[in-house]
Amino acid sequence: HACHCSDDCLVRGDCCTNYKSLCKGDSSWLQDQCEEIKSPECPAGFVRPPLIMLSVDGFRASYVKRGNAVIPNINKLRTCGTHAPYMRPVYPSKTFPNLYSLATGLYPESHGIVGNSMYDPVFDATFTLRSREKLNHRWWGGQPVRTVLPYVYAMHSEQPDTYGHKMGPMSTELNNPLRVIDRIVGQLMDGLKQMKLHRCVNIILVGDHGMEEAHCDRTEFLSNYMTNVDDIILIPGSLGRIRSRYPNNPKCERETKRPGKTMFCKKAEQHFKPYLKQHLPKRLHYAYNRRIEEIHLLVERKWHVARKVPEGRRHCGFAGDHGYDNKITSMQTIFLGFGPTFKFRTKVPAFENIELYNVMCDLLGLKPAPNNGTHGSLNHLLRSPVYRPSMPEEVSRPATSGLVPAGADDLGCSCDDKVSCGPRKSHRNLPYGRPAVLFRTKYSLLHHSDFISGYSESLSMPLWTSYTVKVSPLPDALSNCVRPDSRVPPAYSQSCTNYRADKQITFAFLYPPQLSSTVDKKYDGVLITNTVPMFPAFKRIWGYFQRALVKKYATERNGVNVLVGPVFDYNCDGVRDSAEKIREYVSGTIPVPTHYFAVLTSCLDFTQAADSCSGPLSSAAFILPHRPSNDETCRSSEEESRWAEELMKMHTARVRDVELLTGLDLYRRTTRSYGEILSLKTYMHTYESEI
Structure with a gap:
């Protein structure tokens, strides 16, 4: 929109972000060359550089390939600052678990938000995105960064996730919401430049997860694998979590915990795998919480799982989804850091989002609460890291062992050949x-x-x-x-x-x-x-x-x-x-x-x-x-x-x-x-x- 070129807006502090470029002929932030900010340049009164956290929902890492024609401002931040080829979300690759992992540095099994919807057997209550129960503090563990508001500002955009679900991640129509997000980023940078804060503020732009193609036609129905689907409650979709509908009935509870006999390898073309939660890959860190159901279904990318075929013909209202195994390419999301504390024009290896909490605490001069990240593992993002990790002290040194008399006990073992332990190498x-x-x-x-x-x-x-x-x-x-x-x-x-x-x-x-x-x-x-x-x-x-x-x-x-x-x-x-x-x-x-x-x-x-x-x-x-x-x-x-x-x-x-x-x-x-x-x-x- 046109900006009213009124000079008193500078005094009042309510100028449009494009005031200087539109009314005074200055260049916009995007038009400026990349410049290396070797130290913070902040107006008087700033104790430390503020941190602005921009979170974009469902920003698949590959979206950056759409380039300057779609996301020029994000591309400039990425090029001029520090970026990774992708950032790995935690599992499940859903919004609430990942936003809270970003804020706490904890895995979902540690902070308790194990899904966008979940049941707690001790509370006997259900958490969903649409219920007021989600506002109850008893669900939320950990100590999030938000408790120190004066120097940290956070913004979350529900795009491009909404369009990604509706149109699918490969759709060119996604360019429209991506352009809107990028324009907002450009307005932010122009506003910071106008306020002489563009060399002061640290900015982190992240996604919570990626996006994969999905469709109703690619759905596995558990009614094709088990006879007692009416006895179970299934959290359906891109992953499956199963619990008994009658937890006080021993027989139903027992039947619910038998995925090996009822669902393992039942069909040649089966698009999910059932696990007891303790058998899930350790890298998922998704077992040690009472809100995680005993039976878990890892669903193949592009597929969904549901309890039974719905009655009547229904319109399929989506073409994309997320929540899948967090190591697959389509679930990866964006990370970039820009500002005086981040390195200039630097690309770093991919990492998991639990590691960012310690970085944010370092930027804000805070001591991190206990978390699942490894403090110092992202020091290579920073120009001058404030935290210097040290090697842990050894607790038990090896005992000095000498040969003991062999004795007559052969331990029931037999071997015709003798052995002589060779020289130490x-x-x-x-x-x-x-x-x-x-x-x-x-x-x-x-x-x-x-x-x-x-x-x-x-x-x-x-x-x-x-x-x-x-x-x-x-x-x-x-x-x-x-x-x-x-x-x-x-x-x-x-x-x-x-x-x-x-x-x-x-x-x-x-x-x-x-x-x-x-x-x-x-x-x-x-x-x-x-x-x-x-x-x-x-x-x-x-x-x-x-x-x-x-x-x-x-x-x-x-x-x-x-x-x-x-x-x-x-x-x-x-x-x-x-x-x-x-x-x-x-x-x-x-x-x-x-x-x-x-x-x-x-x-x-x-x-x-x-x-x-x-x-x-x-x-x-x-x-x-x-x-x-x-x-x-x-x-x-x-x-x-x-x-x-x-x-x-x-x-x-x-x-x-x-x-x-x-x-x-x-x-x-x-x-x-x-x-x-x-x-x-x-x-x-x-x-x-x-x-």
Whole structure:
């Protein structure tokens, strides 16, 4: 609209944002060149640069490709400031969970807003977007940034989400709401320039989630999979959450918790997978809250799930949706930071939105409340970070272990060949330093030529095992024997006798003996201290990882360091179980891990070998659920080469997730800064196509 060119508007402070450009001939902010703001330039009276938080609902990361013809102002902020190719939302990729995760740095299972609608069995109440119940403080956990209003201003736009739902994310009609949002951003920047605040204010522009194509015709109906759909309550749509309609009826409750028998792999073309919530990928952090139903349906992108076919023909009122697995490309959203505190013309790796809370607190001079982010992991966004992270102190150092008398106890094991543990090669097998143990326990280092283990007395198995595989490992040298380890007393060792007696469980090696550098050294790998308890079904995945994938990754990356070990998370809170907690679930026997982890590290520059890397590192992590069946894949009757790697990628994770679940701290001896290491630990490979 035309601006009234009245000079007294400057005195009154009510000028239109285009007053200077329209009435005085000044350039608009968009017309100005990018300028590097090396320090805040604020009018008198400002204690610190204010923070303006712009949140755009449903802004799929790929929308930035529409360019200057559609979003010139957003593009300029992105180009002149700091941006990531995308920001990953938390799961579920819905609005309320993500906005509150941005405000608190907490996962939904931690702050309690686990969906746009949810039922709390203790409150016996339901939270929905349209009810007044959502205004009740009892639902909202954490300590949001909004409690410090004087220096933070927030704005949320419900576009382009509304149009994305209606028209679909690929529609050219989305350009109209995107232009409106961009024009508002331009007005903001012109207004800040007019008030001489454009070199003072820090601006963060984020989305809450992306948008995927969807349509009513692509709907799975549970009535095609189970007979008792009238006995369940389903939160439908791009994900499914199921609870019993009659929670006080034991039979109905029991039937509701049987997804494996009623819905697993029932059809060849099934577009959802049912999970008990404790079996969901750990990277989702979506189990440890009473508001999360026991049964969860992960729905394939572009599809929906509903209880039963609606009566009568209905008009389909949408062409897009969100809420899907937060690692898929279409769910990724935008992040950019602009202002004197952010770096100039800088692109940073993608990250998860829980990390932003600590950055906002740093910008505002606040001490963050406890949260799920890793403080300092986004320091590379900032010109002069105020928080300097430090490496955590090691709590338990390895005991000095000497050989103990072997005695006569062979633990029921037999092996014709003798073993002699070779010379220590710590640098090759631990090129990035020994993992530190951050909890009280007793363990010792067991050295071998081709691998090193941190062996736990209380667990009678390694906490971790580390080895480095060269580009072309030697041919397999297989062995079918297991032998006792004279360095560990029988009381702290597993036994072959127990494995033979238990028909449900077998053993597997953490370091694969077939990768030994010589035939003689394979016998280090068959020590019983290199074994862990494993379900036979899971051993198929583990065996394929060891014999095929490790070699594949080593060849692709010029060698790879492999760190593997057990995970114990019986209570599903995403944090290592203490010995006392494990005893609550397992008594009198060697505990069976709930998961196994693998962290693969190589040089980002593949011209350098993994164990002699002088530059940035590259890592990939997996947290694999240890289960007695491979139902999750629906292809377990086929060869492992057809499904095992795909299943592992489903359970990709951050290195930081591994650390939380094991109580370990990794990468303690590298050439990189600790801030860079934190960024590495919080990065997650999604194995998705580029944005």
